[in-house]
Amino acid sequence: MSPSSDSHLLAISVLAEDLSCGERRKVIYLCGSLSTDCSVDRVREALSFGVDHHGEPPLFIMSVLLLLGRNDILKKVYKVRGKEAESQIRTHGQILPTFRVLIVTLSDEMDTDDVNQIKFLLSKTLTREKLDNSKTFLDVVIELEKLDSVSPERVDLLEKCLHHIGRLDLVKKVAVQLEQYSLMADPRGVCVIIDCVGKDGEMLEAAFKTLHFNVLLYQMLGADEIFKTLKDISKNRESLRGDAFICCIISRSTASDLLGTNTHSRGISMDFIRQLFLADVCPVLAGKPKLFFIQGYRVSEMARVEDEQGQLEEDGCQSSPTTHYIPKEADVLWSQSWTDEYQLQKEQHRSVYLETLTDALRKAQRKMNLLDVVMEVNGAIFDHNEKNPEAIYSCDVRHTLRKKLYLQ
Numbered sequence: 001m002s003p004s005s006d007s008h009l010l011a012i013s014v015l016a017e018d019l020s021c022g023e024r025r026k027v028i029y030l031c032g033s034l035s036t037d038c039s040v041d042r043v044r045e046a047l048s049f050g051v052d053h054h055g056e057p058p059l060f061i062m063s064v065l066l067l068l069g070r071n072d073i074l075k076k077v078y079k080v081r082g083k084e085a086e087s088q089i090r091t092h093g094q095i096l097p098t099f100r101v102l103i104v105t106l107s108d109e110m111d112t113d114d115v116n117q118i119k120f121l122l123s124k125t126l127t128r129e130k131l132d133n134s135k136t137f138l139d140v141v142i143e144l145e146k147l148d149s150v151s152p153e154r155v156d157l158l159e160k161c162l163h164h165i166g167r168l169d170l171v172k173k174v175a176v177q178l179e180q181y182s183l184m185a186d187p188r189g190v191c192v193i194i195d196c197v198g199k200d201g202e203m204l205e206a207a208f209k210t211l212h213f214n215v216l217l218y219q220m221l222g223a224d225e226i227f228k229t230l231k232d233i234s235k236n237r238e239s240l241r242g243d244a245f246i247c248c249i250i251s252r253s254t255a256s257d258l259l260g261t262n263t264h265s266r267g268i269s270m271d272f273i274r275q276l277f278l279a280d281v282c283p284v285l286a287g288k289p290k291l292f293f294i295q296g297y298r299v300s301e302m303a304r305v306e307d308e309q310g311q312l313e314e315d316g317c318q319s320s321p322t323t324h325y326i327p328k329e330a331d332v333l334w335s336q337s338w339t340d341e342y343q344l345q346k347e348q349h350r351s352v353y354l355e356t357l358t359d360a361l362r363k364a365q366r367k368m369n370l371l372d373v374v375m376e377v378n379g380a381i382f383d384h385n386e387k388n389p390e391a392i393y394s395c396d397v398r399h400t401l402r403k404k405l406y407l408q
Contacts (some may be wrong), residue, residue, distance in 0.1 A: 008057045011077045015061070023068050025138065026104050030096055034142050036133075053186050055232040056095070061086060063095040067104060086251060090387045097184045099152035102177045106162075106170055107138040115140065117165040125149065125157075150181050153287025163322055176217040180299045180404045181289050182243055185215040187290070188407070189242025192233055194218045194226055196260045197297060197344055204248050204293075207358040211407050213246060214239075223260040225250070234276040237284045244405075245277055246291045249352070252341055255295030263299050270294065270336070278329050288406050289331050291370075295351045296338035333399040335374050337381070343391060354394055356380040370405040 017040065019027065024038040051057040058078065062085045067072045071082045075337035078085070089095055118132045118140060126134075126143050134140045141158070145152040150158055155174055162171045173186045183189075189367075191213035195201025198220065205217045218229055226249070233239065251258040257267030279286035338352035365375045372399050381393050 007395065008051050008061070011058075011061050012047045012051070012241060014073060014077055015047060015065070016040045017145070018073055019070070021044065022136070022314070023070070024126055026068060026107075027064055029142065030067070030099075030100050030104065032097070033144055035043065035141065036139075046102055047241070050276055054154065059095050063089055066099060067096065068358065085176045096234050097152075098180060098182045102174065103138060103141050105177075106173065107136050109170065110167070112136045114165055114167060118161045121161050121164055126319070148263070151287075152178070154367045164359075168260060173193075178403070181342075181401075182381075183406065185242040186212060188212045189214070189244040189246065190233070190239055190333075191215045191246040191348050192218070192230065192250070193248045193354060194229065196221055196226070196249070196258075198249055199294070199344065199349060199404075200296065200351050203358055204354060207361055211361065214242070221260050222262045223258060223265045226258060226273075227268050230276050232271060234282045238286045242288075244407075245285050246293070247273070248295075248354075249273070249276070250295045250354070252299050253338060254299060260297065274332065278332075285331075287331060289333065289370075289401060292334045292336075293331070293354070293357060294334070294336040295354050296336065297341040297344055298338050299341050311378055321396065332399050333370070333374070333376075333397070333401055333405075335395070335397045337395045339391065339393045352384050352391075353377065353381060356384075364407075368406070370407060371399065 006048060016024070016028070023041045024040070025036075026227075027043055028035055028046045031050040033046050033049075035042060035046075037315070045060070050064075051059055062074060062078060062080075065077075066085055066089070073084060074080060074085055078317060080088075091154060115135070115137050118137065122140065122144075123131065124138070126149070130143045131140075134143060141150055144157065148154075155178060159171050159334050161396055162168075162174070189206040189213065193201050193204050193208075193215060195204075195217070198221075201219055203216055205215050208215050208248075213292075216233070218225075221229060230247070249258060251260055252263055253259055254267060256271075257275070259265060259267045274290075274292060275281060277285055277290050335357075337351070339351075339353075343349055349396055357373075360373045360376050360380075364376075368376075378395050378397065383397050386391050
C-alpha cells in the first residue's frame with residue numbers, strides 16, 4: 001500500500017472516530033448512500049467509497065470536513081486551515097454532489113419546529129414509523145429519496161413544504177444552488193460517437209474520454225445501422241444511468257437527414273435521432289442534459305439517386321419533411337455544422353467545427369459554461385469562413401437547457 005493510500009486511511013479513521021452521530025449521518029449521505037446506519041464502521045465504508053471514486057481523495061475529505069465545520073480535524077489531519085483548504089478546492093470546482101450539499105446545508109438551518117411542521121405536511125406521504133424516526137430535515141429527505149419523491153431533478157415537493165412553513169429564504173436557496181447540472185457520476189455518462197466518413201471519430205473519442213465519459217465509437221455505418229445502434233442504446237437503461245448523454249455523428253447528409261455510408265438511401269431524420277433519447281422514450285435520461293454534436297457533409301440533391309429498396313422500415317425512421325430542427329423538450333442541446341461533401345476529398349481533412357469544439361472543451365473544462373463554449377466555437381467558425389470562403393461551414397445551435405453545464 002502506498003504512503004498516499006495510508007494517509008487517506010488515516011484521515012478516514014480519524015473522521016469516523018471524532019464525528020458525532022449526526023455528523024456521521026451527513027457524511028454517509030454526502031458519500032452517496034441513503035443508509036440510516038450511522039455507525040463508525042458504516043462511515044469508514046462510505047468515506048472509502050467516496051475516496052476511491054474521486055480523482056483527488058484529499059480534496060474530497062477536506063470538502064466533507066469544511067461542510068461539517070470541523071476545521072479542528074482538518075488541521076489535525078492535513079495541517080491546513082479552513083481558508084487554505086477552500087482555496088485548494090476552489091481550483092478544482094465542485095467536489096461534492098451539489099444536491100446533497102444543498103440538503104445538508106438546509107438541514108443545518110432548520111430547527112426542530114421547522115422539521116415538525118414539514119413532517120406534518122408529509123403525513124400522507126411517509127409512514128408514521130418513518131416520520132417518528134426522522135429527527136432532522138436530512139432524515140426526512142432520505143426517506144423521500146427512497147420513494148423517489150425527491151431527487152436533484154425533482155425538488156418541487158421540497159419547495160412546496162418550505163413555502164408552506166414560511167421558510168422563503170430556503171426556497172430561494174434551493175432555486176439558486178440548483179442552477180447547475182450535477183455531473184458527479186464516474187463515468188459522467190455515455191458518449192456515443194458515430195463516424196460514417198472515417199474522419200475525426202478518434203479525435204472526439206480521446207476528447208470525451210478525457211472528460212470522463214464512457215465513449216462508444218462506431219465507424220462506417222449505414223443509415224439503417226445508425227438507427228439500430230442508437231435505438232439499442234436508448235433501450236439499454238443501465239448504460240445510461242450517468243449524469244449526462246452525448247451523441248456525436250459525422251456523416252454525409254441532406255438538409256434534414258443523415259445518410260451514413262449510403263448516399264443513395266433516404267437516410268435517417270435528425271429529429272428522430274433526438275426523439276430516441278427524450279424523457280418520454282428514455283425515462284432514465286429525464287432531467288439530465290442530452291447533448292448532440294452533428295457534422296454533416298451536404299450531398300447535392302442533384303447528385304443523389306433515390307433507391308427505394310434502400311429506404312428504412314416504417315418504424316418511425318422516415319425522412320422528416322422539415323429542414324429546420326427546433327427542440328421543444330427540456331435539457332437538450334443540438335449543435336450542428338454542415339459543409340460541402342467535396343471537403344472530404346482533401347488529404348488529411350479534419351472538420352474545422354469538430355476540431356475547434358474538442359480544443360474548446362479541453363481548455364474550458366469547469367471554467368466555462370457549455371453554452372459559452374459552443375458560442376466560442378461558432379465565433380471560430382465565423383473567423384474560418386472569412387479567411388477561407390472556398391470552404392464555408394454553417395452552424396446552428398438550438399437548446400432547451402435549464403441550467404449551467406460544466407463538462408468535467
